[in-house]
Amino acid sequence: xxxxxxxxxxxxxxxxxxxxxxxxxxxxxxxxxxxxxxxxxxxxxxxxxxxxxxxxxxxxxxxxxxxxxxxxxxxxxxxxxxxxxxxxxxxxxxxxxxxxxxxxxxxxxxxxxxxxxxxxxxxxxxxxxxxxxxxxxxxxxxxxxxxxxxxxxxxxxxxxxxxxxxxxxxxxxxxxxxxxxxxxxxxxxxxxxxxxxxxxxxxxxxxxxxxxxxxxxxxxxxxxxxxxxxxxxxxxxxxxxxxxxxxxxxxxxxxxxxxxxxxxxxxxxxxxxxxxxxxxxx
Amino acid sequence: xxxxxxxxxxxxxxxxxxxxxxxxxxxxxxxxxxxxxxxxxxxxxxxxxxxxxxxxxxxxxxxxxxxxxxxxxxxxxxxxxxxxxxxxxxxxxxxxxxxxxxxxxxxxxxxxxxxxxxxxxxxxxxxxxxxxxxxxxxxxxxxxxxxxxxxxxxxxxxxxxxxxxxxxxxxxxxxxxxxxxxxxxxxxxxxxxxxxxxxxxxxxxxxxxxxxxxxxxxxxxxx
Numbered sequence: 001x002x003x004x005x006x007x008x009x010x011x012x013x014x015x016x017x018x019x020x021x022x023x024x025x026x027x028x029x030x031x032x033x034x035x036x037x038x039x040x041x042x043x044x045x046x047x048x049x050x051x052x053x054x055x056x057x058x059x060x061x062x063x064x065x066x067x068x069x070x071x072x073x074x075x076x077x078x079x080x081x082x083x084x085x086x087x088x089x090x091x092x093x094x095x096x097x098x099x100x101x102x103x104x105x106x107x108x109x110x111x112x113x114x115x116x117x118x119x120x121x122x123x124x125x126x127x128x129x130x131x132x133x134x135x136x137x138x139x140x141x142x143x144x145x146x147x148x149x150x151x152x153x154x155x156x157x158x159x160x161x162x163x164x165x166x167x168x169x170x171x172x173x174x175x176x177x178x179x180x181x182x183x184x185x186x187x188x189x190x191x192x193x194x195x196x197x198x199x200x201x202x203x204x205x206x207x208x209x210x211x212x213x214x215x216x217x218x219x220x221x222x223x224x225x226x227x228x229x230x231x232x233x234x235x236x237x238x239x240x241x242x243x244x245x246x247x248x249x250x251x252x253x254x255x256x257x258x259x260x261x262x263x264x265x266x267x268x269x270x271x272x273x274x275x276x277x278x279x280x281x282x
Numbered sequence: 283x284x285x286x287x288x289x290x291x292x293x294x295x296x297x298x299x300x301x302x303x304x305x306x307x308x309x310x311x312x313x314x315x316x317x318x319x320x321x322x323x324x325x326x327x328x329x330x331x332x333x334x335x336x337x338x339x340x341x342x343x344x345x346x347x348x349x350x351x352x353x354x355x356x357x358x359x360x361x362x363x364x365x366x367x368x369x370x371x372x373x374x375x376x377x378x379x380x381x382x383x384x385x386x387x388x389x390x391x392x393x394x395x396x397x398x399x400x401x402x403x404x405x406x407x408x409x410x411x412x413x414x415x416x417x418x419x420x421x422x423x424x425x426x427x428x429x430x431x432x433x434x435x436x437x438x439x440x441x442x443x444x445x446x447x448x449x450x451x452x453x454x455x456x457x458x459x460x461x462x463x464x465x466x467x468x469x470x471x472x473x474x475x476x477x478x479x480x481x482x483x484x485x486x487x488x489x490x491x492x493x494x495x496x497x498x499x500x501x502x503x504x505x
Contacts, residue, residue, distance in 0.1 A: 228355075229353060232355070265355045265356060265359075266355070266356060266359060266360070266492070267356065267360075267492040268356055273356075274356050274357060277355045277356050278284075278354070278355060278356050278357065278358050279284040279287065280284070
């Protein structure tokens with residue numbers, strides 16, 4: 001093909017000029033000046049950021065920066081901790097998540113959570129997944145619902161012949177995927193994951209990461225991780241939190257930088273982010 | 283602080299600068315072989331390229347290992363990627379020196395006019411200066427100094443064009459014709475070495491700013 005072939009060169013020019021600007025989807029959560037305090041001590045200070053739908057958003061940062069405290073804001077888990085208070089506004093599809101009329105149980109149905117250590121109930125695999133729908137009174141089509149949740153959590157093929165067996169007999173990685181299935185069974189829109197793979201071996205970790213990649217087609221995922229490479233692998237957006245230490249010694253978590261994950265790991269804007277991701281922190 | 287990782291990065295960068303020093307020695311050797319018509323020295327330059335090549339391979343292997351084991355990010359990643367390119371540019375500079383040395387041996391033994399010797403010495407000295415500026419600005423992360431390579435490149439380009447004009451003005455002597463054709467390639471080698479030095483400067487700019495841009499772009503001359 002000659003370079004003087006105009007149709008060809010025009011096409012090349014068109015390809016070069018195409019700017020693959022990141023296209024965000026809808027905003028699911030709009031966080032405005034959100035802080036969390038325990039017994040009057042500020043644990044996280046004035047965070048503002050949007051969380052986009054059908055993306056994985058990672059929250060990274062050193063120990064004590066308030067990552068886990070912050071992610072619990074999204075399903076009102078801090079309500080369950082005595083002395084905890086959330087300031088600021090969290091809009092969920094434009095509605096105030098902490099509004100007077102909002103039922104925190106309903107919130108947790110919409111916004112599921114998976115924890116660091118797999119915590120299945122000491123019941124059968126089936127009953128673990130069926131638990132949420134039963135609590136909600138969803139009796140109809142329960143078997144299909146359980147199967148679908150297990151399939152979405154990429155666990156069905158491994159457990160379909162032993163659904164009545166105790167869930168505690170599963171491996172750690174399988175138990176974690178069971179917990180994800182349990183969260184999916186109540187048809188949430190958002191899944192919060194607090195260090196979901198930190199107790200798992202590398203193969204089980206890869207399965208969870210692959211699963212996140214699959215699940216974001218249907219769900220919005222927020223993940224807290226201390227594993228920076230995990231954030232780099234799975235997240236579309238990354239928020240870097242750090243700790244601000246006051247002269248009198250009080251430690252408060254702060255949001256330092258929030259951006260596309262690729263930007264955070266190639267060209268962070270803030271020196272503190274640079275120092276943390278390159279391992280020069282501390 | 284990742285002490286081992288930082289040591290590996292420092293070691294790689296030191297190796298790049300040693301490779302640069304070897305490339306400068308090769309260039310000086312090629313230039314002397316050319317102006318003194320010294321075929322023995324030309325052979326030494328050709329053999330010396332193994333030194334540059336082995337340094338090039340060692341740097342590339344070091345970068346491969348660093349990427350596999352340390353997963354550099356942010357400015358560390360930019361440094362590693364910049365070094366990958368600079369390494370290749372220095373190896374290519376070494377190859378141009380070999381080409382010059384080979385042409386010294388191939389060209390008919392015509393006693394060149396002093397004007398041509400002066401032209402080679404000018405281009406050789408300019409190419410040396412450009413390599414030094416490229417390596418120094420990379421080492422000191424000096425964007426401003428790296429950008430001076432554009433002006434230096436213009437000077438070596440002009441010298442190349444002048445040389446070609448002089449060769450074109452040769453008479454009908456077939457020996458002079460062959461010499462002239464081969465020396466146009468030599469002149470072109472100096473000019474290309476200058477281009478590689480500019481490319482190293484562009485990598486310095488990328489390392490410092492995080493954005494890659496060509497200092498001059500023939501397809502977008504107004505940028």
